[in-house]
Amino acid sequence: MTAFSLDILLFALKLALVFFVILTLAAYLVFAERRVLAWVQDRKGPNRVGPCGLLQPLADLIKLLTKEDVVPSAADHWLFYLAPAMAAIPAILIFAVIPFGAPLTIYGRQLPLVVADLNVGLLFFLALSSIAVYGVAIGGWASNSKYSLLGGIRGLAQLISYELSMGLSLVPIVMLSRSFNLTDIVAAQERVPFIVYQPLAFIIFLISITAECKRIPFDLPEAEGELVAGFHTEYSGMRFGLFFVGEYINIIVLGGLATTFFLGGWHGPLLAPVVWFSLKTLAFAFFFIWMRGTLPRLRYDQLMHFGWKVLTPLALVNIVVTGWWLALT
Amino acid sequence: MSFFSDTRAILGGFRVTLAHMLRKPVTIQYPEQKRTPYPRFRARIVLTRDPDGGERCVACYLCSAACPVDCISMQSAEQENGRRYAAWFRINFSRCIFCGLCAEACPTLAIQMTPDYEICTRDIMDLVYEKEDLLIDGCGKDSSYNFYKHAGIGVTQPRGEGQEESRPLDIRSLLP
Numbered sequence: 354m355t356a357f358s359l360d361i362l363l364f365a366l367k368l369a370l371v372f373f374v375i376l377t378l379a380a381y382l383v384f385a386e387r388r389v390l391a392w393v394q395d396r397k398g399p400n401r402v403g404p405c406g407l408l409q410p411l412a413d414l415i416k417l418l419t420k421e422d423v424v425p426s427a428a429d430h431w432l433f434y435l436a437p438a439m440a441a442i443p444a445i446l447i448f449a450v451i452p453f454g455a456p457l458t459i460y461g462r463q464l465p466l467v468v469a470d471l472n473v474g475l476l477f478f479l480a481l482s483s484i485a486v487y488g489v490a491i492g493g494w495a496s497n498s499k500y501s502l503l504g505g506i507r508g509l510a511q512l513i514s515y516e517l518s519m520g521l522s523l524v525p526i527v528m529l530s531r532s533f534n535l536t537d538i539v540a541a542q543e544r545v546p547f548i549v550y551q552p553l554a555f556i557i558f559l560i561s562i563t564a565e566c567k568r569i570p571f572d573l574p575e576a577e578g579e580l581v582a583g584f585h586t587e588y589s590g591m592r593f594g595l596f597f598v599g600e601y602i603n604i605i606v607l608g609g610l611a612t613t614f615f616l617g618g619w620h621g622p623l624l625a626p627v628v629w630f631s632l633k634t635l636a637f638a639f640f641f642i643w644m645r646g647t648l649p650r651l652r653y654d655q656l657m658h659f660g661w662k663v664l665t666p667l668a669l670v671n672i673v674v675t676g677w678w679l680a681l682t
Numbered sequence: 683m684s685f686f687s688d689t690r691a692i693l694g695g696f697r698v699t700l701a702h703m704l705r706k707p708v709t710i711q712y713p714e715q716k717r718t719p720y721p722r723f724r725a726r727i728v729l730t731r732d733p734d735g736g737e738r739c740v741a742c743y744l745c746s747a748a749c750p751v752d753c754i755s756m757q758s759a760e761q762e763n764g765r766r767y768a769a770w771f772r773i774n775f776s777r778c779i780f781c782g783l784c785a786e787a788c789p790t791l792a793i794q795m796t797p798d799y800e801i802c803t804r805d806i807m808d809l810v811y812e813k814e815d816l817l818i819d820g821c822g823k824d825s826s827y828n829f830y831k832h833a834g835i836g837v838t839q840p841r842g843e844g845q846e847e848s849r850p851l852d853i854r855s856l857l858p
Contacts, residue, residue: 392703397711647699648692 356462363464371468375448379601380410386601386642393646417594425497425587432495436584437592440488441599443481444606450474451609452536454619454627466619466627467536474535475527478610479520482565485603486512489567489574489584492596496587504583507653508574511564514660515571519561521668522554525675526614539618546617553671555615557664562611564656566603569645573653608637723797724782727773729813730794730822737817738792738829741768745784745793753777754784764837765830771813776806790829794822 384399384406391398400406424433451474454466471477486508493505527533529550530541541547548555564571575583585596612618612633621629651659710717719725732738741758759769784793803809821827830838831845842849 389703392705392707393699395702395705395708397707397709643696643699643703646703647695 359460360462363459363462367464367466368468371448371453372445375445375602375605376598378605379598380414382601382604382638383413383597384409385638386645389639389642390646393643414594417591420590422590422592423587427497428587429495429497432491433587434592436488436492436495437588437595437599438488439491440485441595441602443485443488444599444602447478447481447606448602448609450477450535451606451613452539452618453609453630454625465536470536471534473533475523475533475538479516479523482519483512483516485599488596488599492588493574493584496584498587500580500582500586501584504574504576504580504586507576507580508567508584510653511567511571511573511656514657515561515564515664518557518660518664518668519565521665521672522557522561523614524668524672525551525554528672528675528679535613535618539613539620542617543620546615546620548615551615551671551675553667555611557668557671558611558614560659560664562607563641563644564660566600566607566641568600568604568641570648570651571656572650573656576650578650604638604641605634608634608641611637719797719799721797722795723799724780724785724795725799726775726796726801727778727784727811727816728794728796728818728822729771729792729816730818730820732828732830733821733826734828735819736765737767738790739768739771740766740790740792740829741771742766742789744787744789748783748787750781750783751777751779768813771816773811773816774809775801775811776809791822791824791827792829796822 387409388398388406398406399409402408402412424430449468450471452465452467452470456466457464489508490505493501493503493508496502526538526547529547530538532538532541567574573583574580575585577583580586585593588596609630612630616633619626619630621632624632729737729739739756741756743756743758746752746754746756753774754772755774756771757769758766760766780795782795785795788794801809833844833846841847
Protein backbone atom coordinates (compact mmCIF):
# COMPACT_ATOMS: atom_id res chain seq x y z
CA MET A 354 0.00 0.00 0.00
CA THR A 355 1.40 3.31 -0.97
CA ALA A 356 1.73 6.16 1.46
CA PHE A 357 -0.78 8.21 -0.51
CA SER A 358 -3.55 5.58 -0.41
CA LEU A 359 -2.91 5.14 3.32
CA ASP A 360 -3.43 8.88 3.76
CA ILE A 361 -6.69 8.69 1.84
CA LEU A 362 -7.83 5.69 3.85
CA LEU A 363 -7.07 7.34 7.18
CA PHE A 364 -8.83 10.51 6.09
CA ALA A 365 -11.91 8.60 4.91
CA LEU A 366 -11.99 6.68 8.18
CA LYS A 367 -11.79 9.90 10.16
CA LEU A 368 -14.52 11.46 8.05
CA ALA A 369 -16.85 8.47 8.42
CA LEU A 370 -16.23 8.34 12.16
CA VAL A 371 -16.93 12.04 12.66
CA PHE A 372 -20.07 11.86 10.55
CA PHE A 373 -21.36 8.80 12.39
CA VAL A 374 -20.57 10.19 15.84
CA ILE A 375 -22.17 13.57 15.14
CA LEU A 376 -25.39 12.08 13.78
CA THR A 377 -25.67 9.53 16.58
CA LEU A 378 -24.91 12.17 19.16
CA ALA A 379 -27.59 14.43 17.69
CA ALA A 380 -30.14 11.61 17.88
CA TYR A 381 -29.17 10.86 21.47
CA LEU A 382 -29.27 14.54 22.33
CA VAL A 383 -32.97 14.48 21.46
CA PHE A 384 -33.37 11.59 23.86
CA ALA A 385 -31.26 13.33 26.51
CA GLU A 386 -33.33 16.47 26.15
CA ARG A 387 -36.55 14.55 26.67
CA ARG A 388 -35.13 12.83 29.74
CA VAL A 389 -33.67 15.96 31.31
CA LEU A 390 -36.78 18.04 30.65
CA ALA A 391 -38.79 15.24 32.24
CA TRP A 392 -36.56 15.37 35.33
CA VAL A 393 -37.03 19.12 35.52
CA GLN A 394 -40.78 18.51 35.57
CA ASP A 395 -40.50 15.65 38.14
CA ARG A 396 -41.28 13.05 35.49
CA LYS A 397 -39.24 10.10 34.25
CA GLY A 398 -39.28 10.67 30.49
CA PRO A 399 -39.10 8.01 27.77
CA ASN A 400 -37.91 4.77 29.38
CA ARG A 401 -39.85 2.06 27.54
CA VAL A 402 -37.86 1.25 24.38
CA GLY A 403 -34.81 -0.80 25.29
CA PRO A 404 -32.87 -0.52 28.56
CA CYS A 405 -33.59 2.88 30.18
CA GLY A 406 -35.24 3.92 26.90
CA LEU A 407 -31.87 3.95 25.11
CA LEU A 408 -33.36 2.68 21.85
CA GLN A 409 -35.85 5.55 21.75
CA PRO A 410 -33.90 7.49 19.06
CA LEU A 411 -34.04 4.40 16.84
CA ALA A 412 -37.80 4.12 17.34
CA ASP A 413 -38.16 7.84 16.58
CA LEU A 414 -36.15 7.38 13.39
CA ILE A 415 -38.32 4.47 12.24
CA LYS A 416 -41.41 6.50 13.01
CA LEU A 417 -40.19 9.52 11.06
CA LEU A 418 -39.07 7.43 8.07
CA THR A 419 -42.36 5.57 7.78
CA LYS A 420 -44.58 8.62 8.19
CA GLU A 421 -46.41 10.10 5.26
CA ASP A 422 -44.45 12.84 3.53
CA VAL A 423 -47.00 15.60 3.06
CA VAL A 424 -46.28 18.45 0.66
CA PRO A 425 -48.88 21.23 0.69
CA SER A 426 -50.44 21.60 -2.75
CA ALA A 427 -49.73 25.33 -2.84
CA ALA A 428 -46.11 24.91 -1.77
CA ASP A 429 -43.14 25.83 -3.93
CA HIS A 430 -42.01 22.23 -4.43
CA TRP A 431 -38.35 22.63 -5.24
CA LEU A 432 -37.65 25.09 -2.47
CA PHE A 433 -39.79 22.99 -0.12
CA TYR A 434 -37.57 19.98 -0.82
CA LEU A 435 -34.39 22.03 -0.59
CA ALA A 436 -35.01 23.81 2.72
CA PRO A 437 -34.48 20.92 5.20
CA ALA A 438 -31.14 20.08 3.61
CA MET A 439 -30.14 23.73 3.76
CA ALA A 440 -30.87 23.73 7.46
CA ALA A 441 -29.01 20.53 8.30
CA ILE A 442 -25.97 20.56 5.98
CA PRO A 443 -24.33 23.85 7.08
CA ALA A 444 -24.67 22.70 10.68
CA ILE A 445 -22.69 19.54 10.07
CA LEU A 446 -20.23 21.30 7.75
CA ILE A 447 -19.19 23.68 10.51
CA PHE A 448 -17.88 20.74 12.49
CA ALA A 449 -15.27 20.22 9.77
CA VAL A 450 -13.13 23.05 11.15
CA ILE A 451 -13.37 22.15 14.85
CA PRO A 452 -10.31 20.40 16.26
CA PHE A 453 -11.67 17.72 18.57
CA GLY A 454 -8.44 16.20 19.84
CA ALA A 455 -4.66 16.37 19.92
CA PRO A 456 -3.02 15.18 16.67
CA LEU A 457 -2.52 11.42 16.60
CA THR A 458 0.54 9.62 15.28
CA ILE A 459 -0.37 6.50 13.27
CA TYR A 460 2.21 4.51 11.22
CA GLY A 461 4.70 7.28 11.71
CA ARG A 462 2.52 9.98 10.21
CA GLN A 463 0.66 12.86 11.88
CA LEU A 464 -3.13 12.61 11.84
CA PRO A 465 -4.64 15.92 12.97
CA LEU A 466 -8.00 15.33 14.66
CA VAL A 467 -9.80 17.97 12.65
CA VAL A 468 -11.52 17.27 9.37
CA ALA A 469 -10.34 20.41 7.52
CA ASP A 470 -7.64 22.54 9.09
CA LEU A 471 -8.69 25.76 7.35
CA ASN A 472 -6.64 28.86 8.00
CA VAL A 473 -9.86 30.90 7.95
CA GLY A 474 -11.85 28.44 10.06
CA LEU A 475 -13.50 31.15 12.11
CA LEU A 476 -14.73 32.99 9.04
CA PHE A 477 -15.88 29.66 7.57
CA PHE A 478 -18.01 29.13 10.66
CA LEU A 479 -19.51 32.64 10.50
CA ALA A 480 -20.27 32.24 6.78
CA LEU A 481 -21.94 28.85 7.19
CA SER A 482 -23.97 29.96 10.18
CA SER A 483 -25.37 32.73 7.99
CA ILE A 484 -26.22 30.23 5.27
CA ALA A 485 -28.02 27.98 7.75
CA VAL A 486 -30.74 30.58 8.24
CA TYR A 487 -31.65 30.27 4.55
CA GLY A 488 -33.06 26.83 5.38
CA VAL A 489 -35.40 28.49 7.85
CA ALA A 490 -36.32 31.36 5.57
CA ILE A 491 -36.79 29.25 2.43
CA GLY A 492 -38.71 26.59 4.33
CA GLY A 493 -40.99 29.25 5.76
CA TRP A 494 -41.51 30.86 2.37
CA ALA A 495 -41.96 27.66 0.34
CA SER A 496 -44.58 26.17 2.68
CA ASN A 497 -47.06 28.85 1.61
CA SER A 498 -48.57 29.04 5.07
CA LYS A 499 -48.90 32.14 7.21
CA TYR A 500 -47.37 30.50 10.28
CA SER A 501 -44.40 29.23 8.30
CA LEU A 502 -43.89 32.59 6.64
CA LEU A 503 -43.96 34.42 9.97
CA GLY A 504 -41.50 31.87 11.34
CA GLY A 505 -39.18 32.37 8.39
CA ILE A 506 -39.34 36.15 8.73
CA ARG A 507 -38.60 35.89 12.40
CA GLY A 508 -35.65 33.63 11.63
CA LEU A 509 -34.17 36.29 9.37
CA ALA A 510 -34.87 39.13 11.78
CA GLN A 511 -33.33 37.09 14.57
CA LEU A 512 -30.25 36.46 12.44
CA ILE A 513 -29.53 40.14 11.91
CA SER A 514 -29.93 40.82 15.63
CA TYR A 515 -27.60 38.17 17.02
CA GLU A 516 -25.12 37.52 14.24
CA LEU A 517 -23.39 40.86 14.56
CA SER A 518 -22.77 40.43 18.27
CA MET A 519 -21.67 36.82 17.71
CA GLY A 520 -19.07 37.89 15.17
CA LEU A 521 -17.94 40.83 17.28
CA SER A 522 -17.59 38.69 20.40
CA LEU A 523 -15.10 36.51 18.51
CA VAL A 524 -12.89 39.41 17.46
CA PRO A 525 -11.05 39.54 20.83
CA ILE A 526 -10.34 35.81 20.45
CA VAL A 527 -8.68 36.48 17.11
CA MET A 528 -6.79 39.41 18.65
CA LEU A 529 -5.51 37.24 21.47
CA SER A 530 -4.56 34.21 19.40
CA ARG A 531 -3.54 36.22 16.31
CA SER A 532 -5.10 33.61 14.03
CA PHE A 533 -8.33 32.65 12.30
CA ASN A 534 -7.30 29.01 12.41
CA LEU A 535 -9.17 27.05 15.06
CA THR A 536 -6.22 24.75 15.68
CA ASP A 537 -4.07 27.79 16.44
CA ILE A 538 -6.79 29.22 18.67
CA VAL A 539 -6.83 25.99 20.69
CA ALA A 540 -3.04 25.96 20.79
CA ALA A 541 -3.03 29.52 22.14
CA GLN A 542 -5.13 28.34 25.09
CA GLU A 543 -2.74 25.63 26.19
CA ARG A 544 -2.10 27.24 29.57
CA VAL A 545 -5.07 29.54 30.18
CA PRO A 546 -8.43 29.22 28.42
CA PHE A 547 -9.69 32.47 26.91
CA ILE A 548 -12.75 32.54 29.17
CA VAL A 549 -10.41 33.86 31.90
CA TYR A 550 -9.39 36.85 29.75
CA GLN A 551 -12.73 37.27 27.98
CA PRO A 552 -15.65 36.47 30.32
CA LEU A 553 -17.80 39.17 28.73
CA ALA A 554 -17.14 37.89 25.20
CA PHE A 555 -17.96 34.40 26.43
CA ILE A 556 -21.34 35.51 27.80
CA ILE A 557 -22.16 37.42 24.61
CA PHE A 558 -21.13 34.44 22.49
CA LEU A 559 -23.17 32.05 24.65
CA ILE A 560 -26.31 34.19 24.31
CA SER A 561 -25.71 34.57 20.58
CA ILE A 562 -25.29 30.85 19.93
CA THR A 563 -28.48 30.20 21.88
CA ALA A 564 -30.19 32.46 19.36
CA GLU A 565 -28.22 30.84 16.54
CA CYS A 566 -29.49 27.35 17.30
CA LYS A 567 -32.99 28.72 17.93
CA ARG A 568 -33.31 27.37 21.46
CA ILE A 569 -35.76 28.38 24.03
CA PRO A 570 -35.31 31.89 25.22
CA PHE A 571 -34.86 32.73 21.53
CA ASP A 572 -36.90 30.07 19.72
CA LEU A 573 -38.98 32.72 17.96
CA PRO A 574 -38.93 31.09 14.48
CA GLU A 575 -40.58 27.99 15.98
CA ALA A 576 -42.57 29.42 18.89
CA GLU A 577 -45.09 26.62 19.15
CA GLY A 578 -47.31 28.74 21.37
CA GLU A 579 -47.80 31.40 18.71
CA LEU A 580 -46.82 29.95 15.31
CA VAL A 581 -47.75 26.25 15.74
CA ALA A 582 -44.23 25.16 14.76
CA GLY A 583 -43.10 28.23 12.84
CA PHE A 584 -41.06 27.55 9.73
CA HIS A 585 -41.54 23.75 9.85
CA THR A 586 -45.29 23.74 10.49
CA GLU A 587 -46.00 22.19 7.08
CA TYR A 588 -43.19 19.64 7.18
CA SER A 589 -43.80 16.03 8.09
CA GLY A 590 -41.93 12.76 8.16
CA MET A 591 -38.19 12.75 7.57
CA ARG A 592 -38.18 16.30 6.14
CA PHE A 593 -39.26 17.52 9.54
CA GLY A 594 -36.74 15.07 10.98
CA LEU A 595 -33.98 16.75 9.01
CA PHE A 596 -34.88 20.16 10.43
CA PHE A 597 -35.05 18.58 13.85
CA VAL A 598 -31.74 16.75 13.66
CA GLY A 599 -30.16 19.87 12.14
CA GLU A 600 -31.13 21.80 15.24
CA TYR A 601 -29.46 19.25 17.48
CA ILE A 602 -26.36 19.00 15.30
CA ASN A 603 -26.25 22.77 15.66
CA ILE A 604 -26.27 22.44 19.44
CA ILE A 605 -23.33 20.03 19.35
CA VAL A 606 -21.40 22.10 16.83
CA LEU A 607 -21.96 25.41 18.59
CA GLY A 608 -21.12 23.81 21.92
CA GLY A 609 -17.93 22.54 20.31
CA LEU A 610 -17.17 26.02 18.98
CA ALA A 611 -17.73 27.63 22.38
CA THR A 612 -15.39 25.00 23.79
CA THR A 613 -12.83 25.74 21.12
CA PHE A 614 -13.00 29.52 21.44
CA PHE A 615 -13.30 29.96 25.20
CA LEU A 616 -12.75 26.76 27.18
CA GLY A 617 -9.41 25.73 25.72
CA GLY A 618 -10.69 23.12 23.25
CA TRP A 619 -9.31 19.69 23.91
CA HIS A 620 -6.78 20.89 26.49
CA GLY A 621 -7.24 19.47 29.95
CA PRO A 622 -5.41 17.54 32.65
CA LEU A 623 -5.35 13.76 33.14
CA LEU A 624 -8.06 12.68 30.66
CA ALA A 625 -7.53 12.12 26.94
CA PRO A 626 -7.96 15.22 24.73
CA VAL A 627 -10.98 13.78 22.88
CA VAL A 628 -12.65 13.06 26.21
CA TRP A 629 -12.05 16.61 27.40
CA PHE A 630 -13.48 18.02 24.20
CA SER A 631 -16.57 15.79 24.42
CA LEU A 632 -17.12 16.61 28.09
CA LYS A 633 -16.97 20.36 27.51
CA THR A 634 -19.21 20.15 24.44
CA LEU A 635 -21.77 17.99 26.20
CA ALA A 636 -21.71 20.37 29.15
CA PHE A 637 -22.85 23.10 26.75
CA ALA A 638 -25.53 20.77 25.39
CA PHE A 639 -26.71 20.10 28.93
CA PHE A 640 -26.76 23.81 29.64
CA PHE A 641 -28.95 24.41 26.58
CA ILE A 642 -31.40 21.74 27.73
CA TRP A 643 -31.34 23.12 31.28
CA MET A 644 -32.02 26.58 29.93
CA ARG A 645 -34.96 25.24 27.92
CA GLY A 646 -36.43 23.84 31.11
CA THR A 647 -35.96 27.15 32.92
CA LEU A 648 -36.51 30.24 30.82
CA PRO A 649 -39.62 31.46 29.00
CA ARG A 650 -39.53 32.64 25.39
CA LEU A 651 -38.56 36.26 24.75
CA ARG A 652 -40.80 38.48 22.72
CA TYR A 653 -39.76 39.32 19.17
CA ASP A 654 -38.93 42.97 19.85
CA GLN A 655 -37.18 42.09 23.11
CA LEU A 656 -34.64 39.99 21.22
CA MET A 657 -34.06 42.78 18.69
CA HIS A 658 -33.59 45.33 21.47
CA PHE A 659 -31.32 42.99 23.38
CA GLY A 660 -29.22 42.19 20.33
CA TRP A 661 -28.84 45.71 19.01
CA LYS A 662 -28.87 47.82 22.16
CA VAL A 663 -27.09 45.58 24.65
CA LEU A 664 -25.04 42.79 23.09
CA THR A 665 -23.56 44.60 20.09
CA PRO A 666 -22.41 47.74 21.99
CA LEU A 667 -21.00 45.54 24.76
CA ALA A 668 -19.10 43.46 22.22
CA LEU A 669 -17.72 46.63 20.61
CA VAL A 670 -16.61 48.01 23.98
CA ASN A 671 -15.03 44.65 24.71
CA ILE A 672 -13.03 44.81 21.48
CA VAL A 673 -11.76 48.31 22.31
CA VAL A 674 -10.82 47.31 25.85
CA THR A 675 -9.06 44.19 24.62
CA GLY A 676 -7.12 46.19 22.04
CA TRP A 677 -6.11 48.74 24.66
CA TRP A 678 -5.00 45.98 27.01
CA LEU A 679 -3.05 44.20 24.26
CA ALA A 680 -1.34 47.48 23.33
CA LEU A 681 -0.27 47.98 26.95
CA THR A 682 1.14 44.49 27.50
CA MET B 683 -30.29 48.12 40.43
CA SER B 684 -32.49 46.17 38.07
CA PHE B 685 -29.57 44.50 36.27
CA PHE B 686 -28.42 42.66 39.39
CA SER B 687 -31.90 41.75 40.58
CA ASP B 688 -32.81 40.48 37.10
CA THR B 689 -29.67 38.40 36.89
CA ARG B 690 -30.33 37.02 40.35
CA ALA B 691 -33.90 36.14 39.34
CA ILE B 692 -32.73 34.27 36.24
CA LEU B 693 -30.05 32.39 38.17
CA GLY B 694 -32.66 31.58 40.82
CA GLY B 695 -34.78 29.98 38.11
CA PHE B 696 -31.83 27.86 37.06
CA ARG B 697 -31.33 26.80 40.69
CA VAL B 698 -34.97 25.74 41.02
CA THR B 699 -34.91 23.64 37.84
CA LEU B 700 -31.64 22.01 38.91
CA ALA B 701 -33.17 21.14 42.29
CA HIS B 702 -36.15 19.56 40.52
CA MET B 703 -33.82 17.61 38.24
CA LEU B 704 -32.34 15.94 41.29
CA ARG B 705 -35.69 15.26 42.92
CA LYS B 706 -37.32 11.84 42.71
CA PRO B 707 -39.94 11.74 39.91
CA VAL B 708 -43.54 11.43 40.99
CA THR B 709 -44.38 9.13 38.08
CA ILE B 710 -46.21 5.89 38.82
CA GLN B 711 -45.03 3.39 36.19
CA TYR B 712 -48.53 2.19 35.43
CA PRO B 713 -48.54 -1.37 34.13
CA GLU B 714 -45.85 -2.38 36.63
CA GLN B 715 -46.82 -0.18 39.56
CA LYS B 716 -50.45 0.39 40.36
CA ARG B 717 -51.84 2.76 42.89
CA THR B 718 -54.34 1.26 45.32
CA PRO B 719 -57.60 3.13 44.98
CA TYR B 720 -59.59 4.08 48.05
CA PRO B 721 -62.52 1.80 48.98
CA ARG B 722 -65.04 4.39 47.80
CA PHE B 723 -63.27 4.94 44.47
CA ARG B 724 -65.88 5.08 41.73
CA ALA B 725 -65.13 2.65 38.92
CA ARG B 726 -66.74 -0.52 37.52
CA ILE B 727 -70.41 -0.85 38.54
CA VAL B 728 -71.78 -4.10 39.98
CA LEU B 729 -75.18 -5.45 40.94
CA THR B 730 -75.12 -6.95 44.43
CA ARG B 731 -77.22 -9.59 46.17
CA ASP B 732 -78.92 -9.43 49.53
CA PRO B 733 -77.64 -11.54 52.48
CA ASP B 734 -80.00 -14.38 51.54
CA GLY B 735 -78.53 -14.60 48.05
CA GLY B 736 -81.43 -13.06 46.16
CA GLU B 737 -80.99 -10.25 43.68
CA ARG B 738 -81.35 -6.87 45.30
CA CYS B 739 -82.37 -5.08 42.12
CA VAL B 740 -86.12 -4.48 41.86
CA ALA B 741 -85.93 -2.91 38.39
CA CYS B 742 -87.36 0.42 39.57
CA TYR B 743 -85.56 2.35 36.78
CA LEU B 744 -84.32 5.00 39.22
CA CYS B 745 -80.67 4.42 38.28
CA SER B 746 -81.55 4.61 34.62
CA ALA B 747 -83.42 7.85 35.23
CA ALA B 748 -80.60 9.33 37.30
CA CYS B 749 -77.91 8.45 34.78
CA PRO B 750 -76.79 11.69 33.07
CA VAL B 751 -75.43 9.85 30.02
CA ASP B 752 -78.24 7.28 29.75
CA CYS B 753 -75.97 4.29 29.82
CA ILE B 754 -78.21 2.04 31.96
CA SER B 755 -81.14 0.21 30.47
CA MET B 756 -83.26 -2.66 31.77
CA GLN B 757 -86.57 -4.44 31.51
CA SER B 758 -88.59 -5.09 34.67
CA ALA B 759 -90.45 -8.30 35.35
CA GLU B 760 -92.30 -9.81 38.27
CA GLN B 761 -92.00 -13.20 39.93
CA GLU B 762 -95.09 -15.16 40.97
CA ASN B 763 -94.73 -14.06 44.58
CA GLY B 764 -94.88 -10.41 43.51
CA ARG B 765 -91.15 -9.73 43.78
CA ARG B 766 -89.89 -7.51 40.99
CA TYR B 767 -86.65 -8.20 39.17
CA ALA B 768 -84.85 -7.11 36.03
CA ALA B 769 -85.45 -9.43 33.09
CA TRP B 770 -82.35 -7.97 31.53
CA PHE B 771 -80.05 -5.24 32.76
CA ARG B 772 -77.40 -3.54 30.67
CA ILE B 773 -74.74 -0.95 31.40
CA ASN B 774 -72.79 0.52 28.52
CA PHE B 775 -69.40 1.28 30.09
CA SER B 776 -68.16 2.98 26.95
CA ARG B 777 -70.62 5.76 27.83
CA CYS B 778 -70.50 5.60 31.61
CA ILE B 779 -68.79 8.58 33.24
CA PHE B 780 -68.54 6.93 36.66
CA CYS B 781 -70.37 9.76 38.39
CA GLY B 782 -72.02 7.46 40.92
CA LEU B 783 -75.48 8.99 40.62
CA CYS B 784 -76.99 5.56 39.89
CA ALA B 785 -75.56 4.16 43.11
CA GLU B 786 -76.92 7.16 45.01
CA ALA B 787 -80.33 6.77 43.46
CA CYS B 788 -80.68 3.04 44.13
CA PRO B 789 -83.23 2.42 46.94
CA THR B 790 -82.20 -1.18 47.44
CA LEU B 791 -78.41 -0.66 47.38
CA ALA B 792 -78.29 -3.09 44.49
CA ILE B 793 -76.18 -1.02 42.13
CA GLN B 794 -72.78 -0.14 43.61
CA MET B 795 -69.44 1.26 42.47
CA THR B 796 -66.24 -0.77 42.89
CA PRO B 797 -62.60 0.41 42.80
CA ASP B 798 -61.77 -1.81 39.81
CA TYR B 799 -60.71 0.80 37.24
CA GLU B 800 -59.04 -1.48 34.68
CA ILE B 801 -61.89 -2.33 32.33
CA CYS B 802 -60.53 -1.07 29.02
CA THR B 803 -60.71 -3.47 26.07
CA ARG B 804 -59.75 -3.58 22.41
CA ASP B 805 -63.34 -3.98 21.21
CA ILE B 806 -65.78 -1.31 22.29
CA MET B 807 -68.65 -3.82 22.24
CA ASP B 808 -66.93 -5.68 25.08
CA LEU B 809 -67.73 -2.68 27.25
CA VAL B 810 -71.45 -3.37 27.10
CA TYR B 811 -72.04 -5.37 30.28
CA GLU B 812 -75.11 -7.58 30.55
CA LYS B 813 -76.78 -8.62 33.78
CA GLU B 814 -74.73 -11.81 34.18
CA ASP B 815 -71.51 -9.72 33.86
CA LEU B 816 -72.72 -7.20 36.41
CA LEU B 817 -74.19 -9.48 39.02
CA ILE B 818 -71.81 -10.52 41.81
CA ASP B 819 -72.30 -13.09 44.53
CA GLY B 820 -71.68 -10.84 47.54
CA CYS B 821 -73.51 -8.01 49.22
CA GLY B 822 -71.04 -5.30 48.38
CA LYS B 823 -70.68 -2.43 50.78
CA ASP B 824 -73.72 -3.00 53.02
CA SER B 825 -73.64 -6.64 53.95
CA SER B 826 -76.70 -6.80 56.21
CA TYR B 827 -79.18 -4.76 54.21
CA ASN B 828 -82.14 -6.58 52.74
CA PHE B 829 -84.67 -4.27 51.12
CA TYR B 830 -87.65 -6.63 51.45
CA LYS B 831 -86.96 -7.10 55.16
CA HIS B 832 -87.33 -3.33 55.56
CA ALA B 833 -90.00 -2.34 53.14
CA GLY B 834 -91.21 -5.23 51.05
CA ILE B 835 -94.64 -5.20 52.62
CA GLY B 836 -96.46 -8.44 51.91
CA VAL B 837 -94.34 -9.30 48.94
CA THR B 838 -91.82 -11.99 49.80
CA GLN B 839 -92.91 -12.67 53.33
CA PRO B 840 -96.18 -12.60 55.23
CA ARG B 841 -97.32 -9.20 56.46
CA GLY B 842 -95.69 -8.16 59.70
CA GLU B 843 -92.62 -10.39 59.34
CA GLY B 844 -90.29 -7.56 58.28
CA GLN B 845 -87.67 -6.02 60.55
CA GLU B 846 -89.20 -2.60 60.91
CA GLU B 847 -92.77 -3.72 60.66
CA SER B 848 -95.35 -4.21 63.40
CA ARG B 849 -97.70 -7.16 63.43
CA PRO B 850 -100.90 -6.35 61.54
CA LEU B 851 -103.51 -5.12 63.92
CA ASP B 852 -106.97 -6.60 64.09
CA ILE B 853 -108.89 -3.34 63.95
CA ARG B 854 -111.90 -4.96 65.60
CA SER B 855 -109.86 -5.35 68.76
CA LEU B 856 -109.58 -1.59 68.94
CA LEU B 857 -113.31 -1.14 69.15
CA PRO B 858 -114.51 0.21 72.42
